[in-house]
Each structure stands twice: as C-alpha cells, then as structure tokens.
Amino acid sequence: MQLDDLILVSIDDHVVEPPDVFDHHLPDRWREIAPRVERAEAGADVWVFNGAKVPNLAINAVSGLFPEEYGLEPTAYEQIRPGTYDIHERIRDMDANGVLGSLNFPSFPGFSGRLFATLDDKEAALALVQAYNDWHIDEWCGTYPGRMIPCIITPIWDPEAMAAEVRRTAAKGAHAVTFCENPTKLGYPSLHTDHWDPFWAACAEEGTNVCLHIGSSSQLAITSPDAPVDVMIVLQGMNLVQAAADLAYSKLFAKFPELMISLTEGGIGWVPYFNERIDDTWRVHHAWTGADFGGRMPSEIMREHVVLCFIKDPHGLRTAREIGVERICWETDYPHSDSPWPNAPERLWEELAGADLTNDEVDLITHGNAMRHYSYDPFRHIDRADATVGALRAKAAAAGVDTALRSSGRPIPEREGPLTIMDVQKVATA
C-alpha cells in the first residue's frame, strides 16, 4: 500500500454554520425566533438568538491561516476559509486533503445543541433543532452524496423528544448524534441516572452512534488561569478520560446492549493504560463498591461499545491491537487548530509506518470502522478508485484548490511572553 492508495474517512470535523441554516427548513410560524447572523461591527459577525449575541460563530476555525494567528479567535466569515461554511468549498478542501468522507460537529449551537435549550418556548426550540438537522442532513450532507456523514443534535431538555428526533433523523439516514460527555456540567442529570433512557434506547434501536466530543459539556480542564494556554491544549484529549471512566462503570451497556458511543477527539494512546486501570479497579475494589459486570471485565465491555479516534497518535497506533483495531477511527479536526490539513495523509502515513499493522487493519482504521460504526457507505455513490487520497488530490489539483496559508487580516497584538489561558479567554470573548 502507498500513501496515495489510502481511503480516508474523518469522523471529527466541524461546520461553521452559514447564515442561511434556517432559511429553508423552518416552518413559517417560527421564522421570527430563528437565529440570524448580524454584522456587529467591522470584522465581527455574530449569531443573534433569543435576545442575546452568540459569540462563537467560527470557534477555532483556523485551518489555512498562518499558525501565528491561531490565537486570534476568528469572529467573521471573511476571516475564515470558505471551506468551513460553504459545502462546495468544503468538498474541495477535503479533496485537497485526500479525505473521502467527513462527520461534522456544529459550531454556534454548541456540541450538544445546548443553545436551543435556552429558549423558554420548547415547541419553538424543537422546531429549531429539527430545522438545523434538516439543513445538516439535506443540504450540508446531501449536496455531495457519499461525502459527508450526518451527525444530528437533539432537544436535550426532553429525553422523549430526543428519542423521537433520533428516530426521525435515522429514517432520513442519520446514524450519529452529538451529545455531551458529562450532562451534569450543563445542569442535567448524570449518565448514572435513568433520566436519559428513552434517548439511549432510541440510539440503540436505530443504530445511532452517540458522539461525545471533547468540550461538549462546555468545559475543558484548566489548571489555573495564568497557566500557558498550551497546558489547556495538552489536556484536551484527557477531558474524555473522565467520560470513559463514567461509561466504564455506568449501567448503560448492560441496559442497552446495542448502544454504541464515540469518544471524539480524545485520542487513543492512553487507552492501554486505562483498560488495565478499569480492570484492576474492579479486581481490587468490587468487594466493597458493589461493581458488577456479570462475570466480564469492564475493558471487554468498553471495547465492544466505545469507538475511539485520533488525529495524531503514534503510540496509539503502535498499540492499536491492545486498544482494539476494530474500534479505532481517524479524524482531521478541520478547521480547528490541531488539524493537520492539508497534510493529514502525510502525517498519518508517517505514523502508520511506525506501527506494525496489516493492510486490512489500516483499512479499518482509515475508513472501514467509520463506515460500520456510522452506517456510512460512500461506495454506493463513489467508485473506490475515485475515493483514494491520490484520486481526490488529483481532482483538487485539476480544480486548482489553493491550500497556501494566508492571513485572516487581523493584526496580531503585541504581547509579552507566552500566552496564558486567561489571555486567550479574553480574546475569545472580546
């Protein structure tokens, strides 16, 4: 196998919603309450919703910008790459990166769609969730069949309504949903209650994979506000270790044997350690904690039910068999700052060279697992020969996709010494 022969599906990228999200799918009676984009000032577009301005129009959408500018949170469409919000441009950017398929998470509604929960009128809020999903499935994913994997949001304030939306969208072909890695941080009951059972049941029955993205509880691990921002970045994946521990000792998989969950952007290299830790905790402590896995080990159960993914993770690839090759997916995180776009294939190839995997295993990790876990079949629409890194990049080259780095146009402010978490939070909320 050569680099150009890889077929790449990324299960974690992001859409910056264009201004017309609610133009074609929202019933007229809710027109007035639809979020809309306003130009607040030069270089600042904001979503206006429910009487408030939502600042994160283009959260961390920095692919294609000079790395020196990553710290300047983009605040307007003109500052970001059109591939972030325009599906035609997105496909061109995917081609240039050799990526066949992509699962996209939302930006301004929050990873779990929590924004819509702020509306008192829950009927209206549900209409917005549905319109968002219809836009996502029909327009964002539907324009180029076989290229995008739909991932829906849900009305998180009502588990029965969540279940109904999972079923409604599954009927339209969507088999991934973005939820929250720790609902208690958003003020909802934990994974250890029965509260969410209708939702889990619907996902299990419909084969809809529940994606828990880092930061989806709207919190990241922060050691102290004056720590270098790098500390927060280093720890991003580790946010999901807590969710993994919750899942491992939850009743979810005993109650819903068909349920599948993804830990998105959590990386994989920590999993061999974690597997041993959850099993040893059972061995040493179950006599007093009462933990009971029906004669099995928690790591076995996790291996069957929890999908993992990585952007760059050489140690994880070297230990892929220990982790479970059949549950490892790949991601590019476009257009966020950790994304290796447009050089993701080269980076992956280098890491695969350091791992001792068969071609079949590589195929699973690069696309086979994503196809199975998210009920995604690009080959109904696209010939395999046209789906490879080489073929897609040839298409991008022919179409003249320009991947040269550029400036967002915003001046970089003077600063003294390394940026702290506090500095970046000031920029983000400015």
Next chain:
Amino acid sequence: MQLDDLILVSIDDHVVEPPDVFDHHLPDRWREIAPRVERAEAGADVWVFNGAKVPNLAINAVSGLFPEEYGLEPTAYEQIRPGTYDIHERIRDMDANGVLGSLNFPSFPGFSGRLFATLDDKEAALALVQAYNDWHIDEWCGTYPGRMIPCIITPIWDPEAMAAEVRRTAAKGAHAVTFCENPTKLGYPSLHTDHWDPFWAACAEEGTNVCLHIGSSSQLAITSPDAPVDVMIVLQGMNLVQAAADLAYSKLFAKFPELMISLTEGGIGWVPYFNERIDDTWRVHHAWTGADFGGRMPSEIMREHVVLCFIKDPHGLRTAREIGVERICWETDYPHSDSPWPNAPERLWEELAGADLTNDEVDLITHGNAMRHYSYDPFRHIDRADATVGALRAKAAAAGVDTALRSSGRPIPEREGPLTIMDVQKVATA
C-alpha cells in the same frame, strides 16, 4: 533473577501518625497548641487542633482488612493495622511484603502539610512543622537505619520559610519533600508565578526531590456525586496528568536546572501518549502561544526532571524504555486500598514477566532509581544479601508476622446497589 532476588524500595507509602508525634520535638512554649488525639466516642479517635476536630486520622488505612470493609473509612487506631502507626510493626509489615525501603507521606496534616497553615500564629505553625519533621526524620525514619526514606512537610504559607526548612532538614539527611500538585486549589499562587522560587531554589540546591502526590491539592477528579465510587478510583492517577501538563509548560526547569519533581501515585502507562502530546502541542502551536524550550522538546526536559512511579502498571512496564527507565520508581501505597500488600512482589514479578527488561533495568525500577532520586543508601546499613525479598520475608516468617486478613470490627451497613461517590463521602465525613 528470581522473585526472591528482587530488592524493593517503595517511594509511596503512608504513615498514620501516632498520638505522640509532638511529644519529643516541640519546644515547651508551644506545648499548648500541639495537635492531640482525643477519643471522640467509641471507635472514633480524632486529632484536635486549633479548636477543630480533624477527621482523617487514618485516611484509607485499610491494608490487612477484608476488602468488603474498604469503604468504611477507619476512624480509630484500634481499627487499623498497627504497622500503619507503629514503626516496629511497620518494619515487620515491610519485611512480610519483601520491601526494603519506604518513603512515607503524612496523613492528618494533609499531603502538603496544609493543616498547619490554618494557624494564625505562624511562628507557632512553623514550630509544629519542624517538630513534625523532626519526629518523622528522627523517630519514624531514624529508628531502623536504612529502611525509611525521609519526606518532609513545609510551612507552605511562606516560600522563604519553606526554603529554610528544606535546608534544615537536608542537613539532617532528608531529600524529599511533599508539596501540592496544584497550589491554586489551596488558594496559593500557581506554579507559573515566581511566588515559590525560594522553595524551588532550595530544593534544587539541596538535591531535595519535590513529591506531588495525587490528591495533594485536596481535590480528586469527580464526574458527578452520583457516579459509582469506582469512577473516582479509576481516575486517581489521571489527576496528575494535569500537574504533568503544568510542569511541562512551566518555566521551572529552565529556571532551576537541578530541580527534580516526582509525580507520586500517578502511574506510568499514560506517559508515552502524554510525551507525544506535549511535543505535538509545541510543534503545532508554539508559533502563536510563544512556548519556547530553547530548541529542545518538552518531553526531553520532562524526562530529565520528572520522576514517575507505579503500583501496578503492566502497559507502563512494557513501554518503560519509551517512558524512560531511569525515572520509573515503584510503590506499594501501604496501607491504602490500592496497595497489593502483602503480595506486592508477586504482582510486580508477574508484570515484569510481561515486560522485556534487562536485570539492570529491573534493578533501576525496583530500587536503583529510588536510591538516586531520593539520596537514599540502604546499603550503608544493610547488607545486600539481607535486603532481598527472600531475605526479608524469611525474617518476617521467623518473627511470626501475621498477614492474615482481619475485620476492623465495624459492622458493614446494609446498602442498595453499588456505592456512589456521595455514599463514600458521607462515610468519610461521618
């Protein structure tokens, strides 16, 4: 090499302070303010200090009890193994576990000695810290030369006084100090300020290793109060990943090139992933964050300055060379619930069998690194032939050390279903 030939030094165990800690080392003028043990009620001894009762007399001191009873926080000396608070019994328990040397952390003063900071009279507080250290060095560690590695506490409210105490105790042979993995959680400035510089400087100059034990900021990662307590246990080691990220991107090692820090009870199996993550974060983000390691990679610097340890960690041993064999130490965590006492050698042997390490590497991990990093030389006092697992256990057998599990005598309350974090916190504070 056979199991009986191992020489084992544990760099993380715990002392439950006996009632006479302050009897012989506190100047008479402070006699009135010394913490003292009182019997609050049947089966409940408490330390009384500064007008308050300190409940954690014997925090998690469960070695030797039936595992079913681990959840019942011991509250009195009569409930715990005498080896936890009596040095003669401790040595017998170490012999039975084949352990030559042991570094002990405090119990009731808190890992960082923060209890004494609550006293308004800081002169008196300093006298207590010094008396505690003198008891620890002269009595707890001094009674059996070559068996215990001293580890001091400091007056954390005053970095200059901390430095002075580091120097005073280094002169007495103590080259380890227990500090706090994130001082901001205790209300002090972070590792990223200059606040602690006198302390770091003294440690660097005196060759005193700064130990950051899990929970030393008095916080553990908790996902939600209703999560099974197992979730909290699983995540214990991961608490130190945050400290590791802080250290990696701090200025500490640039400012104090001789400074050595230990991440205590953090495990090691997550480190290969973490090394790659801190380096990749630098590569991808330094252009905007300003992170600067003078042309080196953060993982290289961490490898030189950060000592790690494990209780049980097969993946970590399999990847020991990636982690850095020269910085991995071993621990038994006696008398806490994760401790494999009295079978620690068997457990370690089994894990070593799964790792491909040379005898020299095994020697480093089992005792060589601990000797070097904590300036500990047991062989000035004890012949190597008398220091092995086999020799120590033969001595314990001859002395009739009884390692049979026993009950603390407290009845186990009825309960429904697995214990939650909340349940255990109720027991701990009852």
